[in-house]
Amino acid sequence: MKTRQPKIVVYSPNQAKDYENMIRKQGYTNVFSASSPAEVKEIIADTEILLCWKFPLHLLSETDSIKWIQSLGAGVDDLVSSPHVSKQSQLTRIVDQFGVPIAEYVFSYFLHFNQRITAIQSAQKEKKWAPFEPELLSGKTIGIAGLGSIGGEMIRKARAFDMKIHGLSVSGKQAQFVDKHFHPDEWREFVKELDYLVLVLPFTENTYHVVNRDILLAMKPSAYLVNVGRGQVVAEDDLIDVLKSGHLRGAVLDVFEHEPLSEESPLWEMPNVYVTPHLSGISTPSRVGHFFLENLKRYINEEELAGIVDRNSGY
Template sequence: MPKILALHELTTEHKNMIQAAAPGFELITSKIGELAPGMVREAEILLGWSSKVEGEAVAPDSHTKWVQVWSAGVDKLPLDAFRQKGIRLTNASGVHSIPITEHIFAMILGFVRNLHHAVRQQTNRHWDTAGTFTELAGKTIVIVGVGQIGRQTAQVAKAFGMRTIGVRNSGEPSPHIDVMYKVDELTKALSEGDYIVNILPLTPLTTHIFDRDKFAAMKDSAFFVNVGRGQSVVTDAMVEALQAGKLAGAGLDVFEKEPLPQDHPLWSMDNVIITPHKAGDTDQYAERVIDIFLDNLKAYTQSRPLHRNVIDYDKSY
């Protein structure tokens, strides 16, 4: 009997739903540290991923045909080995649309309403009415990477009365985006933004895409939010822009090096909001991943193509 190996905790309801969708499969659940030898190698489907299972999953005699990861990003997975082995890969894209969008606006609104300073003053029990306060209505947001999260972000931005600019590879229009640019027009798009939001996946083309030239193209009054990948930003260039007043502020959830070193200058900047790579966290996470997995599992067991969140190895996303 073919096996599905789940590397994450599943509720009884989740297990029952998986078994109902794939009655001809044996479902096995195991923590990474408790895997028996050969368990990964024998599984046809992996629900979850860890670098610790890579050796068995891509071994010549491995039965693995499909991996459903628990994350949206796949840049840390052995994509070339998967391609050579013929393993299909699906991710959790779409799971994060609501929490990351809300996180983006938590950072932007914190900056707009000076909440990051207020929290620091509260810690010091200091009543301080200084600071600049503004509004989002009428401002322009540039969303770099208009996928599911970008579309959700644009929709919320419209509710605030903002003008929306999008950047995506295809340049194709998207709902709630007023103007769409291609990636090779990024510099022009950045020059128009009051708020710049990076949601790009990490690929060879997006690594260090936000360099000195890109930060120089932004308005001195712009606020930069990164919830994409830390490696898409040249950190030193961003720090220089912040220190020189060429960038008004930043909301950062991801970094080139994580955890962010304790002696890094970003920690002490009062125009920077830092969160520890938690923008996508939500108590609804597992439910949404399982929903994606079940849709594809039903197709898989009927020998139909997977249709949700299939990774294109040529694009690395």
């Protein structure tokens, strides 16, 4: 039994009960869960710790007791920008959990393109013996915008495939791990040599629509764009126009400006666009739950938490 039992509320549209049960198994008994605004409104009073995803932020006005908010994901732009989140509440996000699944997602598409898997399957269905020379990742250039833990895992995978690696980041802390490093005022230079542009950027004032028509047209026509960061980073209408013009070989999009992606979006039916429903780095109770429980121990022991959000930078 823990010496202190802070009130913990878990909010998630789909897995709230799973997280509640996991926390209770560790001896924390003052834990409640909700999957809808109506449910959480009934239990939010006197909450000290909020573990959440897609929380109805206006309901935070129902209590002033929350000292710590732990996001169930890496993205916290909604929490940082909300006027309902008290400046006194500590914000943390999940870090070092999504690198492997997101990197595997990205490289599965690279291999799919280079090995021409779709063409092979079509030939098999038609019983055609149609040899070809596959392209190799070796020697190609990947540009990774965002060199945090996810970008770091992407670098590791790219090294294994003998790729050239260019990186873009604000801090430059990981510059020594890439072949060429660029700062945010060097986007056009950054993208011009790339075969693959991979976006793992957070959504902030400075990244909103940073990948626009000008940047897309600065890329090689043979290049691919992959977005596994935030949808708002890409000017979606510009991307659609550029793809329709034949500039860019294709795009892999796991995130969008508005989710779920509207049925009216042209992206669904574009032959060189691959749409997935924000699944490259899914938060799972096993991985994310372990992170939260370790952070909860730190909180109880009044130690510094992991994944603290810098409200000024937005992540």
